[in-house]
Amino acid sequence: MSAQISGKTLFTGIIGYPIEHTLSPSFQNAAFNAVGLDWVYLPFAVAPKDLESAVLGLAACGCRGLNVTMPHKQAVMLIVDDLDESARLARAVNTIQLKGGRLIGYNTDGLGFIRSLKDETGYIPEGKAVLIAGAGGAARSVAVALAGAGASEIKILNRTRQKAEEIVGMIKSDFPMCRAVVGEIDDPAEVTGHDLIVNATSMGMEANPEGPLALDLLLPTQIVYDVVYWPSETRFLKAARRRGAKTVNGAKMLLYQGAEAFTIWTGLPAPLNRMAKALDAELRWSEESSAADKQPTGKNNIRSQTDNSGATQ
Numbered sequence: 054m055s056a057q058i059s060g061k062t063l064f065t066g067i068i069g070y071p072i073e074h075t076l077s078p079s080f081q082n083a084a085f086n087a088v089g090l091d092w093v094y095l096p097f098a099v100a101p102k103d104l105e106s107a108v109l110g111l112a113a114c115g116c117r118g119l120n121v122t123m124p125h126k127q128a129v130m131l132i133v134d135d136l137d138e139s140a141r142l143a144r145a146v147n148t149i150q151l152k153g154g155r156l157i158g159y160n161t162d163g164l165g166f167i168r169s170l171k172d173e174t175g176y177i178p179e180g181k182a183v184l185i186a187g188a189g190g191a192a193r194s195v196a197v198a199l200a201g202a203g204a205s206e207i208k209i210l211n212r213t214r215q216k217a218e219e220i221v222g223m224i225k226s227d228f229p230m231c232r233a234v235v236g237e238i239d240d241p242a243e244v245t246g247h248d249l250i251v252n253a254t255s256m257g258m259e260a261n262p263e264g265p266l267a268l269d270l271l272l273p274t275q276i277v278y279d280v281v282y283w284p285s286e287t288r289f290l291k292a293a294r295r296r297g298a299k300t301v302n303g304a305k306m307l308l309y310q311g312a313e314a315f316t317i318w319t320g321l322p323a324p325l326n327r328m329a330k331a332l333d334a335e336l337r338w339s340e341e342s343s344a345a346d347k348q349p350t351g352k353n354n355i356r357s358q359t360d361n362s363g364a365t366q
């Protein structure tokens with residue numbers, strides 16, 4: 054973040070509701086600082102009824118780019134002028150570029166997921182069978198990214214079956230080579246026969262710590278990925294690790310989706326090491342200091358404005 058805000062400082066930010074637990078300001082401001090840009094990244098709490106006026110108002114004020122988090126990722130598609138292929142396929146926007154007076158919607162969550170999965174496990178989705186628990190915004194991005202990366206089968210399990218059917222319909226229409234099906238969330242046998250199992254529900258966070266699926270039949274050859282990044286090891290990941298499986302949490306997905314957004318806004322390569330350090334510090338600080346309220350506080354990004362070496366996006 055710029056050491057001093059001046060009349061020349063440019064701004065970006067994140068809109069969501071609520072927004073106070075966002076971790077993105079920590080690593081985006083560290084990134085601007087690292088590359089010497091006089092830019093800042095700010096959180097904006099925007100109620101659903103105010104979404105359009107907030108986005109257009111921020112654009113009118115010269116905002117350079119926005120991240121979009123719950124609950125606006127789908128509604129904002131109706132406000133932007135153009136959709137990048139990534140957002141069109143995921144039917145959700147998590148990043149807006151403001152360019153030449155136009156608002157262009159992107160989705161960087163899927164790319165963040167694939168990149169983190171490869172980074173942490175070397176996993177290549179091509180020709181593989183994948184099981185995804187959840188059918189919200191994160192599940193959509195993950196499912197579309199895996200289908201785009203060549204997964205041969207995607208099975209979706211969700212409490213609300215109709216939402217799983219919607220994602221299956223999206224994959225069937227855009228990726229006909231991928232076999233997409235809905236499974237039974239309560240059937241413990243669903244975990245068998247899949248190389249990769251993803252928790253893309255919000256289960257596992259402190260308010261709802263249980264995992265989405267029984268893992269009694271999990272084998273050590275399977276990989277278990279949890280998009281939740283706080284706590285760093287959910288009960289679901291702990292259970293998977295105890296059964297010998299390779300486990301990955303959502304922290305690097307968060308980092309990589311943010312790095313991609315940084316590049317979209319600035320045209321510069323993201324200073325990944327600095328961003329990773331900043332996020333790591335923020336997560337550690339949250340884990341250590343929030344025993345009382347058990348939520349990521351996002352406070353580190355306010356605490357250190359000049360060298361911010363630091364659950365929503």
Ligand code: NAP
Pocket residue numbers: 123162165186187188189190191192211212213216253254255256258261280281282303304306307308310364365366
């Ligand atoms: P969302 O659109 O609200 O979807 C929530 C999902 O969780 C739905 O499938 C919902 O099922 C399921 N769920 C919630 N509570 C449940 C319960 N008690 N029992 C069973 N299922 C339950 O949220 P989202 O945007 O997809 O986010 C999901 C998680 O991903 C959040 O923890 C978020 O922080 C995380 N995330 C991480 C990253 C990252 O970069 N690592 C990026 C995006 C999101 P129903 O459809 O039945 O309601």
